[in-house]
Amino acid sequence: MMKYIYLFFVFLSVSCIPDDKFGLSTWKEIKEFEVPGQAGVSVINKDSLTIVIPVNFDYDQSSVAASKIVLSNMASSTPGVGESQDFSEGAVIYSVTAEDKSIAEWAVSLKIQQSEVQLPNSDFNLWYDAGGYPEPGDGITTSVWSTANKALALVGSFNTEPISDGNNGFYAKMTTIQAPAIVRIAAATLFTGSFTDGFPSIDDPRSNIDFGTPYTSVPNGIKVMYKYNPGESYEDADGNPLPGSDACDIYVLLEEWAETGSSTIKRRVGTAWHRSSDIISDWTDLNLTFTYGELPNSDPDYMKPADGYAPDGSKPTHITVVFSSSALGDFFTGAIGSVLEVDDFELIY
Amino acid sequence: MKELNKGLLVAVFLLIGSYSVLLAQSEKDSIYFLSKGRLFISPTFSVNNRTAVNDDQLLRFVEDQNRLEWDIDVNVGYFIKDNFSAGAQLSYQFSKEDITYVADSNEITEKSNGQSITFSPNIRNYFGLGKLKIFNQTNINFSYGEELKRVYREDDEDKIRTKELNFGIGIQPGLAFFVSDIVAVEASLKLLGWESSIEESTINDNEDEKSKITKNDVNFSVDILTLHIGIGIYLDQIKKNK
Numbered sequence: 113m114m115k116y117i118y119l120f121f122v123f124l125s126v127s128c129i130p131d132d133k134f135g136l137s138t139w140k141e142i143k144e145f146e147v148p149g150q151a152g153v154s155v156i157n158k159d160s161l162t163i164v165i166p167v168n169f170d171y172d173q174s175s176v177a178a179s180k181i182v183l184s185n186m187a188s189s190t191p192g193v194g195e196s197q198d199f200s201e202g203a204v205i206y207s208v209t210a211e212d213k214s215i216a217e218w219a220v221s222l223k224i225q226q227s228e229v230q231l232p233n234s235d236f237n238l239w240y241d242a243g244g245y246p247e248p249g250d251g252i253t254t255s256v257w258s259t260a261n262k263a264l265a266l267v268g269s270f271n272t273e274p275i276s277d278g279n280n281g282f283y284a285k286m287t288t289i290q291a292p293a294i295v296r297i298a299a300a301t302l303f304t305g306s307f308t309d310g311f312p313s314i315d316d317p318r319s320n321i322d323f324g325t326p327y328t329s330v331p332n333g334i335k336v337m338y339k340y341n342p343g344e345s346y347e348d349a350d351g352n353p354l355p356g357s358d359a360c361d362i363y364v365l366l367e368e369w370a371e372t373g374s375s376t377i378k379r380r381v382g383t384a385w386h387r388s389s390d391i392i393s394d395w396t397d398l399n400l401t402f403t404y405g406e407l408p409n410s411d412p413d414y415m416k417p418a419d420g421y422a423p424d425g426s427k428p429t430h431i432t433v434v435f436s437s438s439a440l441g442d443f444f445t446g447a448i449g450s451v452l453e454v455d456d457f458e459l460i461y
Numbered sequence: 462m463k464e465l466n467k468g469l470l471v472a473v474f475l476l477i478g479s480y481s482v483l484l485a486q487s488e489k490d491s492i493y494f495l496s497k498g499r500l501f502i503s504p505t506f507s508v509n510n511r512t513a514v515n516d517d518q519l520l521r522f523v524e525d526q527n528r529l530e531w532d533i534d535v536n537v538g539y540f541i542k543d544n545f546s547a548g549a550q551l552s553y554q555f556s557k558e559d560i561t562y563v564a565d566s567n568e569i570t571e572k573s574n575g576q577s578i579t580f581s582p583n584i585r586n587y588f589g590l591g592k593l594k595i596f597n598q599t600n601i602n603f604s605y606g607e608e609l610k611r612v613y614r615e616d617d618e619d620k621i622r623t624k625e626l627n628f629g630i631g632i633q634p635g636l637a638f639f640v641s642d643i644v645a646v647e648a649s650l651k652l653l654g655w656e657s658s659i660e661e662s663t664i665n666d667n668e669d670e671k672s673k674i675t676k677n678d679v680n681f682s683v684d685i686l687t688l689h690i691g692i693g694i695y696l697d698q699i700k701k702n703k
Contacts, residue, residue: 129574129607129609131609131620133609134572134574137620139616139617139618141616141617184617185619185620185665186618186620186665186666241566243566244565
C-alpha cells in the first residue's frame, strides 16, 4: 500500500505538463505606455516599434519613469514601470522579452507639442470594426474615444454609429433604444476613455466605463456641432410616464488625477456642461465655456465632482468628454428614440 | 424517466441481494465461491473522441474541433477473508483538445492537454451464490489533475494552467456475473458519499491573480450516468497455486 501512495506522490512531483507543450508565446508588443503628466495620447506604432508621447514644452525630460506599461501576455520589459530614464537626448530603448525569450527593442521618445492641442479623431471621421460593432478611432489601443456598443453587441445590436456626412467624412449618431433584456432602455453614449473588459454590469452601466484620457492643456471652452431630437415617451426606469421630455448630455471635465493605492482620485479642475431637452433639428454650433475651480451653488448637483476640486491654479492631467442621447440613461430614465448627433468637437484656446 | 431507471436499478440490487442471502448455505462448494486468499484484478478502459467542422453553436461558430479523452483503471484486490477483499484502484485520465472557433468576429484557437491520476484504496463485500454476486465497494479517493491550455488570439496569447486536488469517500455497489470460474463481467454504480476538491488556476503566470476554488460535496443520490462496466479476473487461492 505504501508503495502505491509513494508512486502517487512521485507522479505529482514529476508529471507536470511542460509550458512549451504547444510552443511558447512569441508576442512582445507594448500595448500601452504612459508617463506622468503627458499632454496627450501615446502614439504606438507596432510596425516600426516606436512610441511617441506628447508632452508640454516645460516638461522635464531628464528623468522620466513610465507610470504604465502594458505588454503582451507573459512578456517583460527592461526598463520597467517606475524606472527613471533620460529622454532629453532622444529616444530610450525599452527591450521587451517574450515568453520564448525573443526580444523586441522599442524606441520610446517624448515629443514637445503645441500647447493648443486637440483630441485625436475629434471630427469623428475614423471608425473601426470592433467585432461586429463600430467604435470611433483606428483601434482599441490607440483611440481616445469609445462607446457602450460593446455591451449591446452581446445581443447583436449597437446604438452609437458613424453616419456619412456626405463629404467623405462621418459624424456620430447616438440613439436611445429599447433594451434587449432586464432593463427598459439603453441610452447611447460617446466618451473619452474605454469600456471595461469582462462581462458588463447591466444594473450599473456607469461601472462599465473608465472615463478620461491624458490631457494637460488649459482651454477656454469647447465647440461642437450637434442635433438633438428627444423621443416621444419620456419614462422612468419602471416605464412610468414623466413630465417634460428627454434631454441630451454634453459635458467636458478637466481633472487632476492622483493614484492612491488601487483607486484614482479625480479632482475637478474645470467644468463645461450642457444638458437640454431642446429640439435642435439643424446642425448647430454649441459653444461652452469652462468654469475653472469650484462651481457656484446655483449649478445643479449633477455637475458637482465626487472627489472634490483641485487647488486653484492646478493644471489638468486628464480630460473627460461625454455625449449621451439620454442624460439620465444611467438610471434607465429616458425616451426610446431620442437621437443625439455630434460632429467636429473642438477645444477652444 | 431517469427517476424510474434509478428506482429499477436499486430494486434489482435489493432483490438479488435478498435472494443471495437466502441461498447462502452451500456456497463454499461452488467454484464461484470467493474464498480467503483469492485475488481479483479488474482493468477497464474507455475512450471518447469528438471531431466537428463548421458547427454553429450558441455563442460561437466552431470551424474545427478535435477532442480526445481516454482513461484507464486497474482495480486489484485480495480476499482477506471469505467474500471480503481489500485492494486499491489506480486510474489515469488523459484529455487533449484542439479547437478553432469564431466569437464576436474574432478567430480564436485553443489547444489544451490535461491528465489526472486517482488512487483509491477500497474494500469489497460480496453476497450471493453461483454466477451472480452483488458487491458493495467502499473507496477512499485521492486524485490529482492538471491541465495546460493555450488560447491564441489575433493579437496575443493566453496560457491557463489549472491544477486540481480531490479527496473523497464513496460507496459503489455493483454486480458481478461470472462467465467462467475466474472471469466475471462487473457493473457498478457510483454512490458518491463525500468529495472535497481544491482547484487552482493561473493565467499567464500571474501568481498574484491566481484563482482558488474549494468545494465540498456530500451526495447520496444514485447517478446512473456513472455506471461502470468492466471485466473482473478472479485468480484462485494463492496457496493452492503453489
